[in-house]
Structure formats: structure tokens, C-alpha cells
């Protein structure tokens with residue numbers, strides 16, 4: 001019997017290979033209204049791809065797991081660093097793991113009470129995202145940030161909840177370019 005060659009993940013670059021991947025790109029236009037500065041948003045080509053997710057196709061059945069790699073580009077809209085849309089799981093109790101592969105950034109976590117915390121993302125970082133916690137990746141570095149995610153196939157995505165509530169923190173570049181967390185209600 002010849003052992004099969006499974007799909008492969010290059011941990012240095014986040015590149016997934018060897019299987020029929022599902023790929024989804026998210027452009028600035030898809031994230032319309034998410035960034036704090038509408039004038040700065042309007043200055044950037046709306047078709048700019050901010051991030052891509054490459055996923056191994058999952059069966060979707062209860063008990064199965066999904067895995068995917070998010071590649072989030074480096075850049076800013078005004079002073080705000082590129083970020084993912086962010087979501088709660090549709091089955092909110094379902095947890096997830098993120099693993100930093102390359103680049104540097106932050107993982108913003110927000111619980112149902114609106115309490116936020118940040119974790120540094122870097123090659124080798126491990127992030128447990130409990131159930132009932134919304135999550136968003138932010139690239140604060142100068143190169144692409146790639147992170148592996150593993151989550152239950154039944155978790156789903158609830159984007160509406162966080163579109164309505166919003167995340168309580170924004171990550172902006174200070175005058176020196178370094179990231180600082182700012183309360184979203186402050187201008």
C-alpha cells in the first residue's frame with residue numbers, strides 16, 4: 001500500500017498546498033464602513049484585497065473540524081491598521097484556535113459583555129478563542145500576517161452581531177508608526 005501524501009502547510013509562509021482549496025478574498029469594498037476614517041477609506045482603491053483565506057474543504061458535519069489560513073496584508077486606512085471584518089461564531093459557544101505563522105499583529109478578542117483584550121500574534125504564537133468571544137486579526141507589521149485557524153465545522157460565522165455592536169477597540173498608528181489601542185467611541 002502506498003501512503004497518500006496529505007495536504008501540506010508551509011509554516012514559514014502559511015502557504016497551503018496539495019488539496020483542492022477553497023479561497024476567499026476580502027476587498028476594502030467588502031469592508032465598507034468598517035474603518036474609522038471615511039475620507040482615508042475613499043482615497044484607497046476599493047478593490048484592494050486586504051486579506052485572503054485559504055481553507056481545506058470540510059465536510060461540515062458535527063464533530064468535524066475546519067482549518068484555514070488567513071493572509072492579512074500590511075497597510076493602513078489613514079492611521080488604522082488593516083484588519084479582518086471580525087465575527088462571533090453563529091454557534092457562539094464554539095471555540096477556536098489561532099496560530100501565528102508569519103508577520104506580526106494583534107488578535108482582538110471581545111466577550112459578550114463588550115470587554116476587550118489583545119494578544120500579540122507572531123510566528124509560533126498560540127491563541128485559544130473561547131466560545132462567546134468575537135475575534136478579529138489586525139496586521140500591525142510591515143509584512144503580510146499569516147495565521148492558521150482551526151475551528152468546529154458547525155461553528156459558522158455571525159457577522160451581523162459585530163456589525164451592530166462594533167468592537168470596543170481600534171488599533172491606530174501613533175506618530176512614530178507604532179500601534180496603540182484606542183477606545184472606539186473616541187475620535
Ligand code: F6R
Pocket residue numbers: 026053068070084085086087096135136137149151155157
Ligand atoms: C474562522 C475564523 C477565521 C476567519 C478569517 C477571516 O472561524 O475565525 O478563519 O474567518 O480570519 O476573518 P473574518 O471571517 O472575520 O472575515
Ligand code: ZN
Pocket residue numbers: 087089096135151
Ligand atoms: Zn472564528
